[in-house]
Structures are given as C-alpha cells and as structure tokens.
Amino acid sequence: MVMRMSTLFLRTLREDPVDAEVISHKLLVRAGYVRRAAPGIYSWLPLGYRVLRNVEEIVREEMDAIGAQEVHFPALLPREPYEATNRWEEYGPNLFRLKDRREGDYLLGPTHEEMFTLLVKDLYSSYKDLPLSLYQIQHKYRDEARPRAGILRGREFVMKDSYSFDVDDEAFKRSYDAHREAYIKIFDRLGLDYRIVAAMSGAMGGSASEEFLANATSGEDTYVRSPGGYAANVEAVVTPAPPPVPYDDAPAAHVEDTPDTPTIETLVNHLNEHFPRQDGDWTAADTLKNVLVMLRQPDGTREPLAVGVPGDRDVDEKRLQAQVEPAELEAFTDADFEAFPMLAKGYIGPGVLGEKNASGIRYLVDPRVVEGTRWVTGADQSGKHVLDLVTGRDFTPDGTIEAAEVRAGDPAPDGSGPLELARGLELGHIFQLGRKYSEALGLQVQDESGRLVTPTMGSYGIGVSRAVAAIVENSHDGDGIIWPREVSPADVHVVATGKDETVFTAADELVDEMERSGVSVLYDDRRGVSPGVKFKDSELIGVPTIVVVGRGLADGVVEVKDRRSGERTEVPLANVVAHLRSLLRDS
Template sequence: MRLSQYLLPTLRETPADAEIVSHQLMLRAGMIRRLAAGLYSWLPLGYRVVQRVEQVVREEMNAAGAQEVLMPVVQPAELWEESGRWDNFGPELLRIKDRHDRDFALGPTHEEVITDLIRGEVRSYRQLPLNLYQIQTKFRDEIRPRFGVMRAREFVMKDGYSFEADEASLDRTYEAMFEAYGRIFSRLGLDFRPVRARTGAIGGSVSHEFHVLAESGEDEIASCPSCGYAANVELAEAAAPETERPAPGEELRTVDTPGAYTIAAVSAMLDVPADRTVKTLFAEGRHGPVALVLRGDHELNEDKAAAHPALGGECHFLDGHRVKQLAGAEPGSVGPVGLDVEKVTVVADREAAVLADFVCGANRDDQHLMGVNWNENLPEPQAADLRMVVKGDPCPECRTPMDTTRGIEVGHIFKLGAKYSESLGATYLDADGREHPMLMGCYGIGVSRIVAAAIEQNHDDAGIRWPEAIAPFDVALIAINKKKSQRVADAAEAVYAELREAGYEVLYDDRDERPGIQFNDADLIGIPHRLVVGDKGLDRGVYEYKARTAAESEDAPADGLLEFLRTRAGDV
C-alpha cells in the first residue's frame, strides 16, 4: 500500500480527552475516530489490526472444532423474557421498539439467541456436542464509556457457545477452549494470564478470565509465583490464618475519639496500628441485619460477603439511619460490642476473628473501645473469608506469598450448565428416549479490546510497537528525497515490488515529506520492520534496516534483501 494513497491521518499532538496510552496512540496513529461517547469508526490502519486479530481467533477456534455462525444484532424481547434477563440484566441492555411497538434489544451477548437456534435444530444426543461461535459487533450501554475502545459501548467480540449432553462432555469442551485461548493469546504475542473469576451477569458455575498484564488494567489479579494459582481479587481466597488468637492482655476501656470516623483517623488519634482495629459494616441479611467485621487495614469483598449464607446472594448495605437504630451511633463509631444478637448476626472475617486486644467503635458517637476481646467482651463470631486479598497474602493452595498485578480482561470462559437451556426449553433425547436439558458453555474474546490491550503492553515514547502477528503491515518502506533522486525512486519501487511478490505486507511511504516526518510516522504506527532507501545507502549497495524494538539501525544488503529480512522478520 502506498502511503500517498492511504487514509492515515496521524496527529502530532495528544488529544486532550484521551486518558490512557492506547486511546492516545490509536487516535494519533489514525486508527480510530470518535463518533459519539463510546462509539468509534475504525480507519483502514486500525481495521487491519482488527482483522489480523480475527484471523488468529478464527484459525484457533476452527482448529479446536468450533463452527462459525452469524446471528442478528437485534434480538426480540420475548427471548430475554423467557430467560428472565429482560428485567434483571440492567441498563447496559439497550432496549428499542420497532414500528409495530414491539420490544427488541441490541445484543450485548447472544446466549438467548443461540439457545433458541439450537432448541429448534437439535433433538438427539447423537447431534451433540456442538460448539458454535461468531465474530460480531456487540452493544452495551455503558454508564461511563471511557478509555477509547477499551470500554466502548459498541465493540467487536468473538462469542462462542457449546451444547453438551453431560458434565464430562462440558468439561472436555471447556478444557479445549481454555487451551485454545492460551494458543490465541500466545500467537498474538501478548503477555497474558488466565485467572479464576466470578461469573457475573452471564451466570454459570465456573469461569476463567484471560488478562493481558498492563499497569493500566482495570482488574487486579492475585497470583502465586510458586504453584501457579491465579484469580481475580474479586474471587481470590484469603487463606485462613495459621496463628491462633492470642490470649487477652488488656482491660476493656472506653476512649473519646471526637471527629475520628475513619480507621486512619482512629489509628492516628489512639496511636494504634490499623491492623489492631476493626471496622463494622451493616448489611441486609436473609433473616435480618448482618454485622460484617473486618480488620481495619482490610477491605470488604462484596462478592464474598454476598455468598455467605447469612446474606443469601446480595450485599445491600444499611443506610445511616438504620445503622443508628441498630447500634446506637452513627457509622464511624459503631462496633460489634453490645449488639443485640437476637436481632443482628455477627460475621467476622477470619483475620478479624483471631485478633485480641483490638479497637472498635463503642456504639456511642465519638467514642471507641480499646482492649476488646472475643469471648470476653462479646460473643464468638461466625468466621468467614470476607476480605480482598492483598500483595503478600499467603497462597490458599501452597501458602507462598502472592503477587498482585493489574490486567486487562480480553477473554472470559464460563460453564453455564443448564441455566439457559432449562429456561428456554433446549432439550435432547438420550439413548433411552428420555428428555434432558442440554448443558452449555460460553466462551468470549474481546477482539477490539485486544487491539487496545496490545498497545498498552507494547509501546514506547515514540509510539506503538506491534507484535508481529497483529501488526497492520510487516514492513514500512521509506524513500528518502525520492523527488530529488530518480535512482532512489526507482530503487524504492523495485524493493516495494520485490517485497510484495515475496508475500510481505508493505506500507510504502512514497510521500514528498521530510525524512523526520516519515520516520516519526513509522515509529508512531509501530510497524515491526523498517527499510529506508536513500542515496547514501545506494552508494554502498545497502538499505537502512531497523526493527521497531531495536535501539539502532543496521545495513541490509540490496543484493540478498529477502534472505536478510527472513532472518529478522521470518517467512510470511
């Protein structure tokens, strides 16, 4: 492709509204342009990267036995009502009406549609298992779209769905997809990590996320460098403490703490470390209020709390008025001592349950208690894992101190079980003629998000540094001052033809621009290999070659160029 004929509107300055590197560079490199909040047009350079990602995804999905389909973006409300998600999916589901006043949705995902398709086509166990996927545009009405295509409202996604006759078959397909995802992200040249995750709005029993590791990631991942355990911190287990609770050593006493309503303020006022304080949060439980007690330096994991039997799946905090009715004080001065156990269930995180001589709110405004001890000043609590894990926590499987890193979720796989097949009536007949609901799996990859994630992981001050598998072009060819030198123009044309004939995708900068602009644009758009044709090099029978990731350039022989490139860029 000749750059003089290519729509590549690069920008010198960083757009003010672009917050993260990938958004900045995608705009500057002429890959995308904003249409409205969370809606982007893909320009030729950007769309080539999307297509390269799609190609790898498609090849690996096909190799794993999945079959490609294409389903409508617009989905009838009746299907979502059958599954029960029309009312509970949330405002991310964009609801629309047609001219006949019938309700539809723009598809954020396709569980309902694929299940409807298969329930009409599959009757017998002999037709199972089935693994189907599509690569298609999705729409989710994000409340605050941001970070460019990283969290857009419209995006390109690969979503796949499997239908199985039994758990063993589902396990095999899930494992095959897990392995296929590993191959996809490896081929794309990404530093990634699969982690255990919660299932969220999609539902199901087991799920794994695949994260591209990057400091800009919205998710935090806990991982063990020893045994390989890895999980999103929303799910990661905080290992039970190995030490027993110390014996009490202090007398209970009340202290005034005027204006100290946070752990930091209380710790500073009383000169007590945060890990010797506790905080108490009140939530609505299945059979009445629940007091959740955590060590002062720990944060509540709402998903873990919601899973506790006392809460029954939801974690709704009580407002200040209700808290004062139960505890007698405003939030910030409340604690577990003196609560009416007939009315309030006390559940303590496992670390809080082994504290002795701790500090907590006195249930009187502007006062706290010191020297508090379980079993002496208040009843023994129910102990449970309620908190977010932090760096250095012991691994729940081998107790090695864990690391925490940030990641960008680019893939998610689920074991859905019979969640959708039961509600939509997708059944099959077994060998004895008995009817069963099909078991399902769900397998998603954020194709357009991968493009941004790859940039977050592969860039420098000059611009993007694409992994070769998804680079929009293989080689950037630059002709220096070709307008003034016919032999440069002729040599560059010859190189361009030679590389294309050999199968390389080449972006030939044939513009009449200053060399500095040409070099800057080449670095900005991040093509892995650059060849420069100039008079000085031609005098010596060489071209200037530079890998995008290299610090220095080197000579490439004009005679034997393809052989030289194969040692740097490989075969195409």
C-alpha cells in the first residue's frame, strides 16, 4: 500500500487550532488526522482513519483470542430497555434522546448493557450455553457538558464494549481475568504507558472494577499509587480505619462559648487562645467538620445527607459523588436550612445529627472517626462548640463514608507505603456488573438441576478513538507525533528531496519495491515543495521510520531515520528494503 502525498487528501497546518488545549488535539489536527465537525464531534481524514482502524484491529485480535465473539448493535436504540434499568433517567443530560416520526422515544447508545442482556435472553436458556463473552466495536454517544480535548473526550466516539455472562462468581472471575489479560496485551501493543488501578464502577452499577489509566498530565482522572504497588482511582481509595481509642479517662463532653468561629481556622485560633492544651496546640485535625449536602435521586426526590470529616480535610466531591450514585449531589441551600430549623449553620454537630430522630438527617462519618476518638465540633447553637465529644460514648453516626480528600502521604490501605497522587487518562474499564442487568431484564438460564438462575455479568470497555489520542499524549516530541509501529498509518515515510527528476525516479522505484515486499509507504512525491517543509511534515505526521531519497543518491545511498531517536543511517539503495524488513520484524 502506497499513499502518495501529491494526491493524498491531507493538508498539514503550522498553527494549533484555537480551541485545542491538549497536545494530542493540537497534533492530530495539525498533522491532518482529524478535523472538527461540531463541538466534540470529529471527522477522520485518510491518515487518521487508517490509525483508528489499526487500533480497532489490535483490539479485535485480542478479543477474538480470548474467545469473545464480535457482534454489532445499532447506535439508535429504543427507550424501553433503558427504562427497565432506570438508565433512561439516570444518564440525565449526558444522554442524546430523540423521537421518531411516530413520536416513539429513542436514544443514541452510551453503552449497551441492556441490549446485550436482552439478546442473550433472546437466544440462550441453559447453563450449558455459558460462559459467553460478546463484544462490539461501535460508535457511542454521550452529550458531554464541556466537550473539549479533541477526540480524547468527544460526544461521538468509538468504543469497544464487551459483556460476559456466567453462571456463578467463580466462572465470572475467569471471564474477568481473561479480559484483564487481553487488555494488558492490547495496551502493550498500542505502546501505551499505563497503569491498572482499582476503581469505582460509576453509573453502570456493580462492585469490583479496575481502570486502565494512561499516564498523562492531560488526564482527567486522579489516582494514587504507593511504592509497594498499590494503585487506585481516588474515588476507590479505602481509608484504613485506625483501631478504637480507649476513652475511660476522657472528661465529659462540655459545651463552650466560641463566638464568631464559623470556620475551622477561626475555631482553632479561638481554642488555642481560650482553651490552651498542655500537650501542644489545637489543630484542625482535632475538630470534626460536618458538611451538609442534598442528594437528588433519579426519581427527582431530594434527601439531605450530613458528612463528618476531620477538620483538616476537605470533602472531595468526586469521592462523595461516587459513593452516593446514582443520586446526584446538590448544594444544601438556605431554603434547605429553613426546612431544618434545628441546624445552626456553621455550628452543626452530632448532637442533632447523631440522633436521627432529632433532625431526620442521615449522618455518615469518615472512617477515621472510630470509637473513642475525641472531637471539638459544633454544639448546634450559634457561637458554641462542644469539646471532648467522644465517638461511641456521646454520639453514634449512621455509618461511615469515603468522602474526605485523599492526600499525598496518606498510608496505602494495604500497608504498602505512603500514597502519591498522579494524573491518568482512562483507556479501559473492566468491572463486575453482578446481576443488576440480568435481574432488571429477566435474563435467566436453567442450571444443572433445571432450576432457573440469574447469570452474573461483567462489562468491559475500551475507548478506541480515545486510545488514538492517548497514544499521541504518550508518544510525541516538540516536532510532532511518534507512532508506535503497530498503529502507524504506514510502515515507512519516503521523502524524495530535490528538484532533479532522477531523485523521483529512484524514489518511485524504491517505493514500488517496498510495495511488492508488503511494506506500506507514505510517499512524499510532491514536486515544488522544499526539503525543509517535507522534513517538517514527516516529523509532524510521525511515521516511525523515514527514508530520505536525495543527495546521497549520487553515492548510491539513502538515509534511514528513526523518528523517535533521531538516529540516521546511510543505507545502500539495494539494501533498503531488506533493512526495513528487518526493522519491522524486530519491533
């Protein structure tokens, strides 16, 4: 296969697109791989579509290798199945909804759990039919609030989604592990720098899940890692609960006047001034901060929630959101305070919250708030705090919640050392759905004894178009893209330089020989374009091996350049194809 740049539908750009923030967006547009059609919606140009198809093919090969079977669902889907699982509502404004000419409700599929579950229900009926893994590589739609970052987070994108169906958890574990291994092979072949982290499952439901995150500063996900190998999405970090503290000799709780101390900082200053301690200063960590939020359930109802965290930590909204899904967080407004007159704004404490019957508000605390811990916290009266309030003696929360921020230096939950924070870009997500979808849609099979059992499911996604951008995020330099061999739009970029027709004749012959040998070529055969422009284009476009046919021709050699290292080798014309074939074989 030869693409000739004299006729190739390609125009490289010298300027970054004005709306581009991340490097992959800039480079993919400038190098002529993609082009914006609407916000978050991109067209693939010839080089770009070739890369996308290469990525798809790698994904397909590895999915086939674990026995997953490829199917293809429509993108335009009826409302009913999504209604049955509540997702028609849950997805909120992220879902593209439309009506057909008969006013029937349809959606553009964001993922296809429902459709796969119904299809298996339609065709299968026995435990003997399982295990089963199905997948598709298909266009998906999500109406992102702020589509940006080019194809890294588009509103129409290509995804590989697969679903496993098993009779029990043990069999599911095998399906899950097979996918995990396949994902490792895929991301390795894509040349990505990535890490597998424990993760929450989000709106999909279910429990166990892992994310494959590319290391990238442009990543939207923050995750933590420890020297001992622990890695988790911030939402998934589990706070180790310290052991209970003895409190037999703790003084009784006592309410004190703390005027004008609505913030932790003013409170700590007041404490140090008016209630100095023997054993050192009061710090924010001695205080218990109670934060109120409203949860909006998918059915539209609102419910208050109080979250208690040590005063030296903020509530991390993303972590809290992950805990309360599918509900959405909303602010606790002044109107809400009016509806709960027992709450003293700025001085809220477990005196009211700890007793459900007092306020009716559910009260969940950080896992560090264990039995026996002693706190300074609001006394439910303006200008007053309570000191020496002991957890388990003076108040009992309704439970714990992972809502406090995670900080660099926090201990890893598995004891593998202090945590470090890093940014990552979600490439893939594998997770245990359990029986959420099979139950909601009535998928059952007969077991060995003829009883109906509900299969357990797994869901596995790869952002295929996003992976193209992630590769660029991971693999570029100041001059342009550097494609890994397996995804490059061509094996070799041949650049014919100079005005002499003999150069083009020699390059033509070389390219013909390459084509016959099965080496795919991007051939810069443009007349009247300067060598400088051609070299710049070759760096920008990023084919891993560049062959320059030009001045060396007089000596019977061409220059073979490695795009990544910049290393140049002079190779006799007659040996070029053999040289390339050995390069391709070795990489």
